[in-house]
Amino acid sequence: MLLDEHLAVLLRSLQRFRSSHETVGAIRAIPPLLSQLSNPQNITLLTSQILTSPAIWNAPSGLRTCDAVLDTFQKASGLISRGLDVIPPLGGSRAGAPLPRNEWARAVIKGADERAPRWKHLLVISGVLLGFASVGIPPDRLDSDLAAALVRASNLVLDAHKGTNGIEMQCLTLVLNHSYRTLASGSLEGLNHDLLLPLLTDSAFLSNEGFQSGYFLGTINSDILLENEKYTWPQKSSSYIQIKRLRSNPLVSSMGPLARLISHSIREVRDPYLVVETVENILLFSKILSSQWRQIKISEIAITEESKFLDGETLEVSLPTLWQVLKISMFTSVAVLASVMERILNDGTLSSEMHAPILASKILNVNRNLYFISSRLGSNSLSQNTFVFLASIDILAAYPGLAEEFLHEIRPINLGSIPSHALDRSFDSFFLNVAELLAIVMSPETNEMLVAASAIPYLLADQISNSLPIFESAHSAMLSVLAAPQNADLTVKSLPVYIGSLFKAFPQALSFRQIRFAFRSLLAICSPPSLISLSYPDLPLIIMEMIYDRALHGSTSPQPMPTGFKSEDEKDMKESRISEQALFILTLLEMLPCLPLDALEEWLALAARLISSVSDTNMADTCKQKFWQAISSGDMDIQRAEISAVWWSTKGGKEILLGNRPNGQTD
Numbered sequence: 001m002l003l004d005e006h007l008a009v010l011l012r013s014l015q016r017f018r019s020s021h022e023t024v025g026a027i028r029a030i031p032p033l034l035s036q037l038s039n040p041q042n043i044t045l046l047t048s049q050i051l052t053s054p055a056i057w058n059a060p061s062g063l064r065t066c067d068a069v070l071d072t073f074q075k076a077s078g079l080i081s082r083g084l085d086v087i088p089p090l091g092g093s094r095a096g097a098p099l100p101r102n103e104w105a106r107a108v109i110k111g112a113d114e115r116a117p118r119w120k121h122l123l124v125i126s127g128v129l130l131g132f133a134s135v136g137i138p139p140d141r142l143d144s145d146l147a148a149a150l151v152r153a154s155n156l157v158l159d160a161h162k163g164t165n166g167i168e169m170q171c172l173t174l175v176l177n178h179s180y181r182t183l184a185s186g187s188l189e190g191l192n193h194d195l196l197l198p199l200l201t202d203s204a205f206l207s208n209e210g211f212q213s214g215y216f217l218g219t220i221n222s223d224i225l226l227e228n229e230k231y232t233w234p235q236k237s238s239s240y241i242q243i244k245r246l247r248s249n250p251l252v253s254s255m256g257p258l259a260r261l262i263s264h265s266i267r268e269v270r271d272p273y274l275v276v277e278t279v280e281n282i283l284l285f286s287k288i289l290s291s292q293w294r295q296i297k298i299s300e301i302a303i304t305e306e307s308k309f310l311d312g313e314t315l316e317v318s319l320p321t322l323w324q325v326l327k328i329s330m331f332t333s334v335a336v337l338a339s340v341m342e343r344i345l346n347d348g349t350l351s352s353e354m355h356a357p358i359l360a361s362k363i364l365n366v367n368r369n370l371y372f373i374s375s376r377l378g379s380n381s382l383s384q385n386t387f388v389f390l391a392s393i394d395i396l397a398a399y400p401g402l403a404e405e406f407l408h409e410i411r412p413i414n415l416g417s418i419p420s421h422a423l424d425r426s427f428d429s430f431f432l433n434v435a436e437l438l439a440i441v442m443s444p445e446t447n448e449m450l451v452a453a454s455a456i457p458y459l460l461a462d463q464i465s466n467s468l469p470i471f472e473s474a475h476s477a478m479l480s481v482l483a484a485p486q487n488a489d490l491t492v493k494s495l496p497v498y499i500g501s502l503f504k505a506f507p508q509a510l511s512f513r514q515i516r517f518a519f520r521s522l523l524a525i526c527s528p529p530s531l532i533s534l535s536y537p538d539l540p541l542i543i544m545e546m547i548y549d550r551a552l553h554g555s556t557s558p559q560p561m562p563t564g565f566k567s568e569d570e571k572d573m574k575e576s577r578i579s580e581q582a583l584f585i586l587t588l589l590e591m592l593p594c595l596p597l598d599a600l601e602e603w604l605a606l607a608a609r610l611i612s613s614v615s616d617t618n619m620a621d622t623c624k625q626k627f628w629q630a631i632s633s634g635d636m637d638i639q640r641a642e643i644s645a646v647w648w649s650t651k652g653g654k655e656i657l658l659g660n661r662p663n664g665q666t667d
Contacts, residue, residue, distance in 0.1 A: 006033055007042055014053035023059050030072045035079035038099055040107035047111025051120045063209045066123060066171045067250040070178065073108065073127025074134070080104050081135040101132070102142055109149070119157045119168040122175040125150045133182045147187040150179060158195040165202050173203040173258070174250055180261045188264065194274060197265040201278045204258055204332060205285040209251045211329050214289030216246050220322075221296045231297055232311040233318040240318050247325050259332045263339035272349045279340055279362050282333050286369035289329065293372060294423050302422045303376060323376070330373040331382070337363055338384040341391045357402045360395040361409075363388060364434065368410055371430040372423055375469065393437045400441040407435060407442070411450060418457050425470055428454065432473040439480040439487075447481045448490050455481075459501035471509050475502075475518060483525045488532040491525065492539070498522075499546060507559045507580070516587045519547060520594075527594045541599055544591060551584035551610055559583070582619040585610050589626045593636045600640055604631070604647050608657040627657060 010033060013026045030050065037043045050056065050069060059065055080101055099107065105128055112121035129146040133139070154172060161168045176196075180188075204210045223237035233240060246252055266275055293299050298319070301309050310319065344350045344359055367374070367389055374385060396403045412419070412428045419425055435442075435451040442451065458474035478498055482491045499522070506515050526532055526539035533539070556579045578586075588607050595603055611627060614620040629635070631644035647653040 003033070003036060003038075004042075007037065007046065011046070011049055014049050014055045017055045017058040020059055020061070023055050024068075026055060027068050027072055031075035031079060034072075034076040034108075035104075040099065040103065040110075043099070043104065043107035044111040047108050047124060048113060048115060051112065051116035051124070062167065063170050063174060063250050066167070066174055069120075070123045070127045070130075070175065073124055074131040077105070077108075077128045077131025078134050079131075081132050081137060105132075105142060105146070109146075117168070118153060118160065119171050121153055122150065122157065122172060125153060126175040126179045129182055130178060139184075144184075147183050148190075150175070150183070151187050151190045154196075155190075155192045158192050158199065162195050165199065165207055169199050170203055170207060170209050170251070173200055176200075177251070177254055177258045177261055180257055180264070189268065191265075191268075193265045193268040194271050197262070197269045197274050197278060200258070200262045200265055201281050201336075203251060204255065204262065204336075205281055205329075207251075209249055211252070211285060211289075211332075212246070214285050214287075214292050214329075216243065216325070217289065217292035217296060224297050227311065230311045231301075231309055231314065233298070233314045235313065235317055240321070243322055243325060247321065247328075252325070252328065255328050255332045256335075259335035262336050266336070266339040266343055272343070272347050275340055275343050275347075275350060276355065276359065278336065279359055279366075282336060283362050283366050283369075285329075286333065286366045289326075290369040290372065290423065294421070299372075299423055300421055302425070323373075326373050327377070330370045333366060333370060334374075334382060334385045334388060337366060337388045341388050344395070345391070353399075356395050357399040360392040361402065361406045363392045364396070364406065365410070367392075368427060368430045372426040375426055375429065390437075393434065397438055397441050403438050403441055404443070404446055407431070407438060407446065407450060410434070412454050415450075415453055416457060418461060428458075429470040429473050432458075432470070432477040436473070436477040436480040439477065440484050442484070444487050444490055447484060447487050451477055451481050452490070452494060456497065456501075459498065460504075468509055471505070472514070475510075475514075479518065479521050479525075483521065485531050488535060491532055492536055495522070495526075495539070495543075499543070503550060506583075512559075512578070512583050515583070516590060519543065519587050520590055523591045523594045527596075537596070540591075540595060544588065544595070544603060547584050547588050547591070548606060548610070551581055551588060554580035554584055556581050556615060578619050578622065579614075579616070582614060582616075582623055585614070585623050586626050589623070589630045592630050593640060595640075597639055597643065600643050601647050601651070604644060604653060605656060608653060611657060624657060 006029075010026065010029055013022070017023065030046070034043065034046055037046065050072065056065060056069065061068075080099075108124060108128055112124040125146055129143065129150060132143060132146075154176060157168060157172050176191075202210075206213045219239040219242060220233065223239040224231055224233050226232075251258060262278075266278065269275065298306075298310065298314075306315060306319075340359070340363065344356060350356065350359065367385070374382070380386060396406060410427070410431050412431060413424055419428065432451075432455060435454065439447055439451055455474040455478045458471050459478065461471070478494075481487055482494060482498065502510065502515060502518055510518070523540055523543055524530075526536065526543065558578060559580050585607065588603075588610070592600065592603060592607065607627065611620060611623045614623060631641070631648065636644060644653075
């Protein structure tokens, strides 16, 4: 009798919508009651009322209502599976034992009848299936039947509402997102993925329950205020409340599983052109997102200057919440694109000359549009992003003409100058990263007029502390241009400017390891067997002379690490205690194995004398160890090693280095 009274009260409360607060209370009361009812007809009645209740479905909550109903059936079926002991008593006392699991499930499913639309039936089936799976009981025939019923109902909803994306289809997305891990692979294969994939992509990136095509950023700028010469984005502003609400949306809050579901659908879809459509939708989303980001005042501020221009509330509360949403959108995009790339590599149609380079270009454009997000995390922070980027580059490099068109498409807006907007500098950085990898297949004209012209402004910039990652990208791109065999004449013409930029940047923007790597790379570019060494055989010695002069006149005081430079390399931390003089001596020593045979002996003596001029004992010992390593550890080939051994043992090399050369010994 007690249960009947509770049931009657609950049914009355479900008949009319009064307030969201009362609706939440009614929904919370359903699971314990539904799990204790022992009359199958009452269970069926309550299920039917839940699916048609004005109190539930007239509430202006959209997909949150669907999520709450799904959670209701999941909790009730979980209570049934766990048994009587875990079911909370109603009214202080416990009614009789509930129905057996199978009978209870059949009674609940029977309540999903023709009075409610089929898409609401999904909430019942999925909720029961998830609740039974949550207790860890091995799946049985009932679970298999529920999974099969869910797939059949999903396909019917997909077919009935194809081409739309209302609450019905978003509810389907929500249900399958929650049920994805519970459904066996065989059940998933039964889904109509050709209808499902467009729905999932649209729900995640374009719908109001997802990332809203990127337009969720549109209202932020009007709420940003300038107070005490700093920008503030108050927590009480309507745009911040909207971002918080978006972050808690049922789809956005579970975007990781949804990305995996989309990835599975990409692998299973039969029509490959639906994969192309998926890429185009993500590209559209990324374009709008970056465009909307540009409209916000704080997008003009570099990450290194945020503490200077933003107040504490914005830095500690508002902005981190926004970046959470932006990172979720980027992670979702990358996860989906990784599956797209796998499909491209394994699909005969998509890997064809007609589609592969075009898709690679579009994927790279998505990477570019989202680079303002990914660059905050570091270039290697997400392995999937690295895979997508490098695989796209590999595909595009096989089509030099299209690769060149792509570089022109994403070229810096103001070629030859550094833009003032942080987003444009982010685009420049991405361009340089791409150009570094494509320079080998570009024509000398493109490398000079486009790649080198984009890198040089950053190489010659006076203030680089706020653009250190772009500066490093510019150096990498320039080295790639100089190393390309087709650019021999350009290399000779550009070397003075580039080497001057290296000297200018040290130690403010280049670490010890980076500048040594740069000079080693330059010497390797100019030394045999490279083509440039045939036309300009003296280039290696000219580079050595420039480094020697810098070592001869360099500072003898320990040099600090560059401002803003972060490294996990122990060598950098150790070398932070050496001087500019010692650094360039070490650089010189690392270049000895690349010298021409007829110049090696002379440079062995010059390097040894430089080391003997180092006054600091520790620095001198470091240089001596490096010298010995250069001539004895296998870095040199047989001929150079023989010349070094003879110089060391019979021509006074040992005495010059160790400082005890016999009187009368000549150079």
